[in-house]
Amino acid sequence: MNRDTRTTLLDIAEYNARSRGFDGFSYADLAVAVGIRKASIHYHFPTKADLSDHLIVRYHTSLKERLAEIENDHLSADERLMALIRLYREALNGGQTVCLCVAFSICRERISEKVVIRVGAVRAMLLKWIKSNFELGLKDRSISLITAPEEEACATLAMLEGAHLAARTAQDTAPFDAAIQMLLGRCRQSARKE
Amino acid sequence: MNRDTRTTLLDIAEYNARSRGFDGFSYADLAVAVGIRKASIHYHFPTKADLSDHLIVRYHTSLKERLAEIENDHLSADERLMALIRLYREALNGGQTVCLCVAFSICRERISEKVVIRVGAVRAMLLKWIKSNFELGLKDRSISLITAPEEEACATLAMLEGAHLAARTAQDTAPFDAAIQMLLGRCRQSARKE
């Protein structure tokens, strides 16, 4: 184990949570994957509730950074939207994992209220970003058929998260690709490539 | 307990699975809710795998019937789509439960392959129905901006399932309503009401 144990634990816990749900893995699973005993994990994360909190906090930060990178790398609204779609597509890991918010939505009653609020905060951040991007799309006219940015943002996030579900069941990105096709078709750059 | 115990068990198990995930409830939970001992549940459903199979089979049948009812009650594509949206909205139970397919997508690795295939079959049925309805929408012009019915169907189902997730986290229908607003706005009947 070359890397920091704590980080490795978070990585593996996140993968497990996104792959099997927060109830779908145990400290024993992590212990085997990381190569230490499960009692040692409690040193890093005393309780599973504690672990879940660190997972969603890190996820929020990471996602925020990725969104900032997208804004840095792309100037037009359509390119930014396409980059966001790619981000979600990559998060699928070929149909093996869903977004952490998706996974945490199902076990809502078994995670702490604090974590539930943080999941809401991640979605709020995403909605704000997507809404701003649709507003930009209205200006630069790079995305077609925009009427209400706020509503578009809600629909888009729901669709991205929902597209993860069918793809996860199928263990294949195909259902995801099929679902995002309509949205992609509204992007100017995407249309040019076809 | 006036009703058939087996049916009551299925009802409560379905509610639990949709509310907390398939890993989120136990035979002990069902026993308390139904008012019999957990050993007695094994008489009706020998294993939890068996229970999950009956849940998804019943869900498929029930959904098929509801779709047929919608076709019976409504003739235009927009009214049928609005009825489907209402169906999903009601399935939310005010933000307490998601679609069973959604719940079963997260615990994919812990349910049998047979059940995974059945979940796929439910989605395939829904996609077929929604696609047909968009094709009807092209003819009767009751839904605006339709280009590709197949792609529209995939996007619509993903959005409906995804809209369940945010609403479940919030324990409120508001995020669902916000997400379906765009789709609703394309329905002729809906537009008339505004």
Next chain:
DNA sequence: GTCTATAGAGAGATAGAC
């Protein structure tokens, strides 16, 4: 069809040695 009783596995968590 429902019960009591129990098996056997695995969960999250802690104490204390090194």
Next chain:
DNA sequence: GTCTATCTCTCTATAGAC
């Protein structure tokens, strides 16, 4: 930081009486 050992609880499931 990681270990062994252990606790307590809960899980799914079964045996056998009624």
